Amino acid sequence: MRLKNLNNETKRCNNLPDADIVIAGAGVVGLAIASRLASPSRRVFILEKNFSFGQETSSHNSGVIHSGIYYPENSLKARMCTRGRELLYEICRTRGVPCLKPGKIIVATGEDEIGQLEALFNQGMANGVTDLKLLSRRQLRTLEPNVEGSGALLSPSTGIIEPFALMNCFLQQAREGGAVFAFRTEVTGLEKSADGFTVSVKDSQGSFTFDTHVFINSCGLYSDRTAELAGIDIDSAKYRIHYCKGHYFMLKHRGPPPVSRPVYPVPETDGAGLGIHITPDIEGNIRLGPDALYVSSISYGVADSGREAFWKSARRLVPGIDINELFPDFAGIRPKLQAEGEGFRDFVITNERERGLPGLINLLGIESPGLTSAPAIAEYISGII
Ligand SMILES: Cc1cc2nc3c(=O)[nH]c(=O)nc-3n(C[C@H](O)[C@H](O)[C@H](O)COP(=O)(O)OP(=O)(O)OC[C@H]3O[C@@H](n4cnc5c(N)ncnc54)[C@H](O)[C@@H]3O)c2cc1C
Incomplete structure (x- = not known):
């Protein structure tokens, strides 16, 4: 009407x-x-x-139910995320919205990144994400045998949801x-x-x-x-809103998926994105992305020319990923208040x-x-x- x-x-x-x-x-x-x-x-x-x-x-995002680790204590992002996560799991339970709760890991690819994991652990705890666990190299290998790293931060309350x-x-x-x-x-x-x-x-x-x-x-x-x-x-x-585009590539992998939960690097220092991660969706498809690129207009195309950069990023976490198994998928645009380079x-x-x-x-x-x-x-x- x-x-x-x-x-x-x-x-x-x-x-x-x-x-x-x-x-x-x-x-x-x-x-x-x-x-x-x-x-x-x-x-x-x-x-x-x-x-x-x-x-x-x-409908152009990773579909991850975040636990609330990354954001400054008492910020709206921290408060809304931790509360929203609780409410989302409740909605999924009571209204039958499909979701999974496999947890996620943030991986230190070298010893020099272990300090960043510890800082994230403390930030998450301050935000009320109390189930975080720091993992040794060996514990990481046991949890995700295809992931390479010096250590990891496990967030058991992270989940995956189908946004639609x-x-x-x-x-x-x-x-x-x-x-x-x-x-x-x-x-x-x-x-x-x-x-x-x-x-x-x-x-x-x-x-x-x-x-x-x-x-x-x-x-x-x-x-x-x-x-x-x-x-x-x-x-x-x-x-003023600044557009920050994130591209995704799909991994069309023969055999079992290389990871069973979202696998993230330590976040980018410029704060534009969380770093290219490897994320299963609710149907078990595996995606790499998103990257973070400030753009002046809204367009959702993904060029195949980005394939090598994605492969190089993802390979630091999962060395077995084959570049020939990556295909351009979709993109999303972040409505950011911070311009490029701002805090x-x-x-x-x-x-x-x-x-x-x-x-x-x-x-x-x-x-x-x-x-x-x-x-x-x-x-x-x-x-x-
Ligand atoms: C690459 C990427 C990955 C992300 N991953 C995650 C994730 O894993 N987990 C997570 O929690 N968040 C994630 N996000 C963030 C999340 O997707 C957004 O915060 C969320 O979708 C914002 O929803 P919204 O309703 O505010 O905006 P939108 O979904 O953009 O909705 C706004 C609506 O307003 C309408 N509109 C605009 N102007 C007008 C007008 N003048 N009149 C009428 N209608 C209008 C538009 O058509 C649109 O439908 C990600 C975002 C991006 C870009």
Whole structure:
């Protein structure tokens, strides 16, 4: 149903603003928020510019349920990841979303990286990831016979999930709660009104406006543009999104898979990515990636020319990998708040009261661990509305 028709009906009935809550963006975060906030006593609309949900970053990622090791203590990334992980396993158990919990290992490829493993162990413990274990070379070999390293950090609570199954679960929950989805519907304007916001949208039949009390900007790679629609200067607010592309190669290996859990190197020192890792997905396919490359525009192509660099990286962890078994697969784009070379930036999740825009909830920089964090972000937002 077109929102315009729905709104005319509701307006005639009760003279209220058309919506209580509008969520822009049906990626995993927008969907998790919708599933949390949907209720028969509220009109919740989800607007998505694409033909369906989850067509962008939420379906172009590693599908790893992170435990919460890497992020500074008390950062939103650390808090949302550890809480989100707990909630995700609960959702998988109670709603039948397929996931696995094989744990993961971060491997020191030489003695000089053992100190980094110890630092990660301490960081993880500080973040409440209390089941971490440092492994010797021999213990690593016993766990993953094809992996070469001087030692490793084992994170038993890391898992793997199928992102579409999770998003579908959130979508169903939101619909059960009465939320209304409008696909092929793009938010093109956002203006403060007496009681909230007037939202301008464009769909296949043209443009129209309607009113809402609360507007949640969960637009991923476009979240800075959506914040700008409300009149926010995204440069002085430090909201500009920088695109950082990650490519994947598929390993088409004859025989049993070379690893049985995600295998990571110690993270890159520039903080752009976690380093090219070797990850089984829920169906047992093995992928290498992602790398981390700042780009100026959004395109998802993967060139075969990257094959050798991927092979060299992966071979440091699993020497038996054959370059002829690697094939370009897909790419994802991280919506980063930090420009190339800049230091750590946390998620931004804020009610823009201080900018005179109460009820505008902006989410920016929801890069990894955003998939893991989605249900915790939804819980957090229900608290700040
Ligand atoms: C390479 C890569 C690997 C990753 N690996 C992991 C991992 O293993 N584990 C993990 O936890 N996280 C991972 N992440 C992070 C995770 O994928 C993201 O944090 C998460 O998907 C973000 O979800 P989102 O809903 O915020 O954004 P998106 O999925 O980008 O959704 C935003 C939606 O908003 C819509 N939209 C935008 N503008 C408008 C508009 N004006 N009007 C209407 N709709 C609009 C878009 O069409 C889109 O559907 C990875 C990310 C990348 C790039």
